[in-house]
Amino acid sequence: MKVEVVLTEAEIAQEFAEAIEARDLPEKFFFWSPRSAQAWRTLSGDEDLFGGLTATWAALAAHADVFTRQFSKRIPVISFGAGDGARDRLLLEGLKQAALEQDGPDCHYFPVDASQTLLELACAGADDDDFETTGIKADISSPVHLVYAADAAEPPRLFIMSGNTLGAFDPLAEVRYISQCLRARDVLIVDGEIYQESETTARREHPAVRDFLAALLRSVGIGASDGELRFEDRTDERRHGLHQITRSFRAERDLVAAVNGEQVPLQRGERIGLNFQYAYTPDTFRWLLRQQGGLEIDHEYTSPDGRFLTAVCRK
Ligand SMILES: C[S@@+](CC[C@H](N)C(=O)[O-])C[C@H]1O[C@@H](n2cnc3c(N)ncnc32)[C@H](O)[C@@H]1O
Structure with a gap:
């Protein structure tokens, strides 16, 4: 290879x-x-x-x-x-x-x-x-x-x-x-x-989408019960018909993420911006x-x- x-x-x-x-x-x-x-x-x-x-x-x-x-x-x-x-x-x-x-x-x-x-x-x-x-x-x-x-x-x-x-x-x-x-x-x-407004919203709830996002959080020791995944549908003002679907994680309690052997504290209520997706x-x-x-x-x-x-x- x-x-x-x-x-x-x-x-x-x-x-x-x-x-x-x-x-x-x-x-x-x-x-x-x-x-x-x-x-x-x-x-x-x-x-x-x-x-x-x-x-x-x-x-x-x-x-x-x-x-x-x-x-x-x-x-x-x-x-x-x-x-x-x-x-x-x-x-x-x-x-x-x-x-x-x-x-x-x-x-x-x-x-x-x-x-x-x-x-x-x-x-x-x-x-x-x-x-x-x-x-x-x-x-x-x-x-x-x-x-x-x-x-x-x-x-x-x-x-x-x-x-x-x-x-x-x-x-x-x-x-x-x-x-x-x-x-x-x-x-x-x-x-x-x-x-497609309704389908795009429904897709967020798909278990495979949630598992995909959760896989990264799990890799730093954050589990499903540690917080909530949130999705937001935003209009990008630069052009009509340009939509940005954002995703974030909100900690529901004080947490410690393990990153490359270092500990990163996260306070209850803190948000981590996750990857976004555009749709048109x-x-x-x-x-x-x-x-x-x-x-x-x-x-x-x-x-x-x-x-x-x-x-x-x-x-
Ligand atoms: C949505 S997937 C699409 C994969 C594939 N083209 C398909 O149709 O199934 C996006 C791919 O881009 C890669 N990727 C994301 N951000 C990247 C970056 N900044 N540099 C290089 N690859 C990246 C990911 O690792 C992933 O394989």
Whole structure:
């Protein structure tokens, strides 16, 4: 297994300690421990929650030859926030089939992720399927790391950002960072979660979502009975149709979190901000890609459950 490390475990551990001190935990820590990675795999494999998105990736795989015509010898597939790579592998298989039928190009897969556990799974899965694979352990919220990962291969390249990963950051900034990596003839496949007020609210109560959030808290010794998870649906005033779902933990008694061998006291009533997620109206998602990212949308796929909109874009 080949993995290039731009973001080290020691750096993540240091950032994690600082984030707990600041009472604000960004997305990458929710996939960091093996327990969190397992909780994410259970969540992302849930048919009710992610079955629609998986169907979209199967449809993309079936049409893979349509948006990869400009690739001649080799398709570098660079997936930002690849997770365990399960959805990426659907597309890789589609590309492999298209190549076999039409004597087309081979893929070189580059999963990019901060989670060592998930990155190993993505690399092992693609290795098992006989794809040449190079994992890149990097921070996809950093423009410098994104450019480093993008430069792992010469253009044209196929970039992927799936599972509403864009919505786990400030999407207006993140889409610009991603766009800066794209060159002429590169393709980007990116999805966004469509805001549906009642369903978005109901999803918060799903046991797999709560288990996923609780896995990180458990890793620092905070249990379900120590406090309460709270969700808030906010409108981002920068654009109509831009919604931010925030999550937080509120301590119901005085607690001590154990972080890298240090004790961090938390007082009753204190809140820790957890990772957030953006969701959009379809038009706002298109606006994000076109106006903020400077991208052209060539194809769109709405998942059968209406939860995700996936766009195939270029610059
Ligand atoms: C919502 S999951 C999506 C995973 C996968 N693309 C899918 O569709 O199932 C987000 C992924 O991004 C990774 N991630 C989150 N923040 C990151 C960061 N700052 N740098 C690198 N990876 C990050 C997580 O480890 C996780 O694998």
